[in-house]
Structure formats: structure tokens, C-alpha cells
Amino acid sequence: MTLIANAASARLLHNSLVDRGRAYGGGERAVLSEEKFEQARREVVAWPGYAETPLVRLPGLAAEAGVADILYKDEAGRFGLGSFKALGGAYAVFRLLADRVAEKTGGAAPDAAALAGGDYRDITSAVTVCCATDGNHGRSVAWGARTFGCRATIYIHETVSDARRDAIAGFGAEVVRTPGNYDDSVRQAAADAAENGWHVVSDTSYDGYMDVPRDVMQGYTVMTEEAIRQLPGGRPPTHIFVQGGVGGLAAAVLAPFWQRYGADRPRFLVVEPERAACLYDSAEAGRPVAADGDLDTVMAGLACGEVSLLAWQILAPGADDFMTVTDDAALDVMRLLADGTGGNAGLVAGESAVAGLAGALAALARPEFAERLALGRDSRILVFGTEGDTDPALYKSIVGRSAEAVRKSSN
Ligand SMILES: Cc1ncc(COP(=O)(O)O)c(C=O)c1O
Structure with missing residues (x-):
């Protein structure tokens, strides 16, 4: 069943640089280390207003998409700021x-x-x-x-x-x-x-500017560590789909999973807007290159033309695949989540929050992609809903009602 528009336009690329057998090593640790994950966690949980964000199970959507489970880490409420970025x-x-x-x-x-x-x-x-x-x-x-x-x-x-x-x-x-x-x-x-x-x-790094963006990414890992602790039955997912702007978020999700599960970690995919796909284009080139597209996308937080070099150090050897999705696909996923498809409670997800889930649904709608990714009835998919209605008027114009109305209808 096709749940979103334009699944046929999605692109999928296996990362030829990935080395799945390799342990999380010195190169990766120089960017994000276990000690630093823990240091960030200890600090952030002590901040005023800290609360874990929920990891929401979407059994209705999973049934319609034909997989065992879809887990959605809902960052809309993070520190009252509306996005995971509050951590970085x-x-x-x-x-x-x-x-x-x-x-x-x-x-x-x-x-x-x-x-x-x-x-x-x-x-x-x-x-x-x-x-x-x-x-x-x-x-x-x-x-x-x-x-x-x-x-x-x-x-x-x-x-x-x-x-x-x-x-x-x-x-x-x-x-x-x-x-x-x-x-x-x-x-x-x-x-x-x-x-x-x-x-x-x-929030991005380049030659000669690494320390601050490293701290930003370290802050994001607090979200990943929460998600790992919240996994139902402590069981890791089989696939993780994460949206990419400069790649800092994706690297901060991948690193703790790689460090913990090594070669047994979930299959890891980075998903970008088709016209702002600097990570996809870099994976294709085998080195960091600027995006081909014109960066014109409704997914404003993902409209990035150049990768973060620190993030690339983790994604190049560790991410399995890269995908692109269209704006229409993302808008459909915002509506699917708001409507509570399959009987799930409605969720408020902004334009830049849903590319990961859009990538997963696009891949499931394309048998040849699903086969390449070993996606099927037993798959348990983890995605990160990285923002709520950070632009309320735009949200309402896309979904047809306000975030408040979506939350009310789901109570
Ligand atoms: C809501 C949201 N999700 C995802 C991202 C992507 O993060 P990154 O640029 O680190 O890849 C951004 C970036 O601004 C964002 O605002």
C-alpha cells in the first residue's frame, strides 16, 4: 500500500565507504566518545526543565506499511523549544x-x-x-x-x-x-x-572550526541515549532512518548505536530532501562535495549545501545507505502523523521532522528498495521526529489544522 506521494521519485544509494565489520574506533572517538556522551547526559539532565521526550510506538502505521514496528522519538516538546536542536x-x-x-x-x-x-x-x-x-x-x-x-x-x-x-x-x-x-x-x-x-x-564544522560543533553534536547524543534506554524490551531496531541537513544529527544518532552494537547495529540510513542532498552527493562522490540541488525545499532545517566535516568522519565509514525524498512525500507524512493513521494518536511533526519516516515509507512502497534494504514484515524501524510546529502558521497551512487541534483530537 502506498501511503505517501512520489515514492517513485525517491533515490537510494548504498554507501560504498561503509565498513560494517569495523569497531567504533579512534577516528570516530575523536569526534564523539562514550565519555563525552555521558558527560553531556549528566549536564543536560540537570538543566532546568529537562524531561525525557517520548518514544512513541505506531502500531497502526506499522501495520499499514507492512512492518513489525515503527518507533517515533518525538522531539516536539524538547525543553519547550519545539525541536531536538534545544540540546545542541x-x-x-x-x-x-x-x-x-x-x-x-x-x-x-x-x-x-x-x-x-x-x-x-x-x-x-x-x-x-x-x-x-x-x-x-x-x-x-x-x-x-x-x-x-x-x-x-x-x-x-x-x-x-x-x-x-x-x-x-x-x-x-x-x-x-x-x-x-x-x-x-x-x-x-x-x-x-x-x-x-x-x-x-x-552547528556545522569546517577546516579550522571543530570544537564548538563537536559540543553541539555531543548535546544531540543525549536524545539518542534516551531512545536506546526507551527501546521496548531493550531490543534494538533493525533499521534507523534519520534526516540529514549538514549531518550532525545523523552522526549523533549513529555513533551511540555503533559504539554499543558494533557490527550488529541496525541498518542506518540518512534521508535528505532531493534538492538539498549534500550527504547523498558526497557519498556518491566518495568525499565531501557541495549539493547539486538549489536547496529549495520546504524542509527548511535540511536545506544545507555542505556537509559538516566532523559528521562526515562518522557517516562515511558508518552509514549504510543514503536516500532522497521529495517535498510532497514529507508533507504527506506530516498529515499521516497528524491524522493518526491506523488508529495511532495524532502527532505534531514539522516540515523538517519527517524526512526519515518519509524515506522508510518510500522504501517500503518500492519493492526493489525494500529488497535491497532487507525491509519487510519483521522489520522494526526507528525514526526521529526532530521538530514540532516550529512555524505554527506554516504547519496549519500544510496540515489543515493547528498543532493544538491535532493534540486535542488525539486525546
Ligand atoms: C528539525 C530539524 N531536523 C533535522 C535537522 C538536521 O540536522 P543536521 O543539520 O545536523 O543534519 C535540522 C537542522 O536544522 C532541524 O532543524
């Missing part, structure tokens, strides 16, 4: 401020409670963090700055919606709208940071 940028801001305090006082780095309680405000209030964003990352950095006591200046490009701008400003950040696209806003943020002595907190 804010964690990097926290680490940056803690290091700054240690440097200035010559003592140990303070914990989150000390910073949030204002113990070192004299030091932290002199710090300004900045970043470019299409929404979610900037919200996380602004919230981290407010929580841990520094200033934030957040750059948005021409087409970021006013709702997203207002959400960032609501955390007390200064928001600067720049002409041009996302890459232009990145350049403006970097130039202004250099001129003013600000700290760039980016």
Missing part, C-alpha cells in the same frame, strides 16, 4: 561559558546549576555568542545564552519567517536579518564576530 546549541553555549569561567578564575569549570543560578554573571555577561540559523539552532543558542547568562546575536536570512524570528527574539537575543540566503548570513555572522570579539556557535 545550548549545550555548546554552556560549555563555552563554563570554560570561560574556568579560564578567568583559574578554578574548575562550573556546572549548569551554578551558571544558571548566576554565580558567575560578572564573567559570563561580558560574553556574546552568535550564529546564523534558519530557525531551530538560533532558538537553541538564544535560549542557552539566556539560561546560562550571556548575550546572543542571531543572524537570519531573507526567507526565515517572522514567526521564527520572533521566537528567537523572545529569548532576549538580538536578531539581525541579512540580505541573501543562509550562506550569506553565515558569512555576515562570522565577519561581525571577528570584528566584535564574539564567539561563533555554529
Whole structure:
């Protein structure tokens, strides 16, 4: 049964660089290590407002799709910010401020409670963090700055919606709208940071800029560790489908599974919008290359033209396959989740939250893909619903009702 539009347009590529037999090793550990997973977890669970997000079982959708189980890690409620990104940028801001305090006082780095309680405000209030964003990352950095006591200046490009701008400003950040696209806003943020002595907190890494994005990814692993603990019966899934922007999220999901289950880890797929597929294109080229597409996609958080080099270090040897899906497929999945297909409770998933699930459903609708991926009646699929209605008006225009109405109808 075909549950989504355009399954026929999906593309699937096996990663010729993957080395499944290889243990999680030194190269990967230099990016994301077990000790750092644990350090991030210990810090983040102590933050004000921390609560585990639910891992929701979707038996109705699984039955309609013809698999044993679909598990959906629902990040819509994360720290009240609406996306998993709350874990990344804010964690990097926290680490940056803690290091700054240690440097200035010559003592140990303070914990989150000390910073949030204002113990070192004299030091932290002199710090300004900045970043470019299409929404979610900037919200996380602004919230981290407010929580841990520094200033934030957040750059948005021409087409970021006013709702997203207002959400960032609501955390007390200064928001600067720049002409041009996302890459232009990145350049403006970097130039202004250099001129003013600000700290760039980016969610992507490139030559010469690795430490902060490593912390961002480390923060994301808190979500993965939660999901592993929440697996029904402690049983790992057979397949994981995760959406890719620059790849930081995908790497932060893959790493803990690879580290824990080694060669027996679930089959791992990265799914991107067809017109912003820098990870797919890089896998095809065998090295990081810029995306072929024009980056024009409704999945704003995934509209990325270049891979994060740190993420690539994990995905190149560890991800099994790469896929692309169309915008229409993603919009259909948003509606399927809102409607509670197969009798499941309705779920609120934003435009950038659903590419992973769209990839899984597209693969199931294409017998030759399902066969290549060993997807079938016994498969247990794990996906990450990485955002809720982070742009409420856009959500309503796509789904036909508000997030509140979806939640109400599912109670
Ligand atoms: C909701 C959502 N999901 C997924 C991603 C992709 O994350 P990454 O760019 O680390 O691949 C983003 C990025 O902004 C996002 O906002």
C-alpha cells in the first residue's frame, strides 16, 4: 500500500565507504566518545526543565506499511523549544561559558546549576555568542545564552519567517536579518564576530572550526541515549532512518548505536530532501562535495549545501545507505502523523521532522528498495521526529489544522 506521494521519485544509494565489520574506533572517538556522551547526559539532565521526550510506538502505521514496528522519538516538546536542536546549541553555549569561567578564575569549570543560578554573571555577561540559523539552532543558542547568562546575536536570512524570528527574539537575543540566503548570513555572522570579539556557535564544522560543533553534536547524543534506554524490551531496531541537513544529527544518532552494537547495529540510513542532498552527493562522490540541488525545499532545517566535516568522519565509514525524498512525500507524512493513521494518536511533526519516516515509507512502497534494504514484515524501524510546529502558521497551512487541534483530537 502506498501511503505517501512520489515514492517513485525517491533515490537510494548504498554507501560504498561503509565498513560494517569495523569497531567504533579512534577516528570516530575523536569526534564523539562514550565519555563525552555521558558527560553531556549528566549536564543536560540537570538543566532546568529537562524531561525525557517520548518514544512513541505506531502500531497502526506499522501495520499499514507492512512492518513489525515503527518507533517515533518525538522531539516536539524538547525543553519547550519545539525541536531536538534545544540540546545542541545550548549545550555548546554552556560549555563555552563554563570554560570561560574556568579560564578567568583559574578554578574548575562550573556546572549548569551554578551558571544558571548566576554565580558567575560578572564573567559570563561580558560574553556574546552568535550564529546564523534558519530557525531551530538560533532558538537553541538564544535560549542557552539566556539560561546560562550571556548575550546572543542571531543572524537570519531573507526567507526565515517572522514567526521564527520572533521566537528567537523572545529569548532576549538580538536578531539581525541579512540580505541573501543562509550562506550569506553565515558569512555576515562570522565577519561581525571577528570584528566584535564574539564567539561563533555554529552547528556545522569546517577546516579550522571543530570544537564548538563537536559540543553541539555531543548535546544531540543525549536524545539518542534516551531512545536506546526507551527501546521496548531493550531490543534494538533493525533499521534507523534519520534526516540529514549538514549531518550532525545523523552522526549523533549513529555513533551511540555503533559504539554499543558494533557490527550488529541496525541498518542506518540518512534521508535528505532531493534538492538539498549534500550527504547523498558526497557519498556518491566518495568525499565531501557541495549539493547539486538549489536547496529549495520546504524542509527548511535540511536545506544545507555542505556537509559538516566532523559528521562526515562518522557517516562515511558508518552509514549504510543514503536516500532522497521529495517535498510532497514529507508533507504527506506530516498529515499521516497528524491524522493518526491506523488508529495511532495524532502527532505534531514539522516540515523538517519527517524526512526519515518519509524515506522508510518510500522504501517500503518500492519493492526493489525494500529488497535491497532487507525491509519487510519483521522489520522494526526507528525514526526521529526532530521538530514540532516550529512555524505554527506554516504547519496549519500544510496540515489543515493547528498543532493544538491535532493534540486535542488525539486525546
Ligand atoms: C528539525 C530539524 N531536523 C533535522 C535537522 C538536521 O540536522 P543536521 O543539520 O545536523 O543534519 C535540522 C537542522 O536544522 C532541524 O532543524
